[in-house]
Amino acid sequence: DAGVTQSPTHLIKTRGQQVTLRCSPKSGHDTVSWYQQALGQGPQFIFQYYEEEERQRGNFPDRFSGHQFPNYSSELNVNALLLGDSALYLCASSPRASGGVGQYFGPGTRLTVL
Amino acid sequence: AQSVTQPDIHITVSEGASLELRCNYSYGATPYLFWYVQSPGQGLQLLLKYFSGDTLVQGIKGFEAEFKRSQSSFNLRKPSVHWSDAAEYFCAVGQPNTGFQKLVFGTGTRLLVSP
Numbered sequence: 001d002a003g004v005t006q007s008p009t010h011l012i013k014t015r016g017q018q019v020t021l022r023c024s025p026k027s028g029h030d031t032v033s034w035y036q037q038a039l040g041q042g043p044q045f046i047f048q049y050y051e052e053e054e055r056q057r058g059n060f061p062d063r064f065s066g067h068q069f070p071n072y073s074s075e076l077n078v079n080a081l082l083l084g085d086s087a088l089y090l091c092a093s094s095p096r097a098s099g100g101v102g103q104y105f106g107p108g109t110r111l112t113v114l
Numbered sequence: 115a116q117s118v119t120q121p122d123i124h125i126t127v128s129e130g131a132s133l134e135l136r137c138n139y140s141y142g143a144t145p146y147l148f149w150y151v152q153s154p155g156q157g158l159q160l161l162l163k164y165f166s167g168d169t170l171v172q173g174i175k176g177f178e179a180e181f182k183r184s185q186s187s188f189n190l191r192k193p194s195v196h197w198s199d200a201a202e203y204f205c206a207v208g209q210p211n212t213g214f215q216k217l218v219f220g221t222g223t224r225l226l227v228s229p
Contacts, residue, residue, distance in 0.1 A: 042219030
């Protein structure tokens with residue numbers, strides 16, 4: 001049983017560009033959350049998707065947007081990249097039936113903005 | 115708003131010695147509580163979680179944590195540390211009964227294990 005998978009592993013972009021990160025949830029999980037982890041910090045919640053809709057959102061600007069597909073996989077899009085967007089982006093999945101608790105994390109995508 | 119405090123940025127423990135990592139939370143009721151471990155360049159692995167019931171929770175890799183409501187704490191313990199335990203440890207809280215969970219994390223404690 002594959003866990004949460006994310007692609008790509010690493011990504012380098014320049015300021016002003018746009019980026020798309022991808023996540024496939026653990027088998028049997030239908031809820032996907034995204035977190036940003038800056039260097040030396042704990043992860044910060046970006047948003048959560050269930051049934052292809054954004055259900056909760058953290059304190060992130062509209063430059064951060066997402067999508068969930070019918071197979072429960074998800075994308076995180078960031079527009080107009082800033083240097084401060086450099087971070088490890090983590091995807092987590094959980095089953096809605098559990099109230100979304102017990103989230104399982106993927107290995108993350110390391111985004112570097114130059 | 116929920117918040118999590120991990121007061122120790124770094125802790126160094128000798129191999130074989132016991133370990134306690136501190137976590138304090140701020141929340142209006144009893145939250146869901148989690149400990150995660152992160153090895154360098156890796157994602158987060160769930161060590162253990164507390165939802166309700168017995169306040170002493172057993173996790174993987176020989177870790178346990180105790181929920182103390184009176185102290186708003188959820189400290190992580192291990193009786194004998196192994197060199198492979200060196201990693202970053204994060205405490206997190208979630209909101210019960212809200213259906214859609216977001217986790218609020220502390221800033222982490224980096225564990226160094228000396229020979």
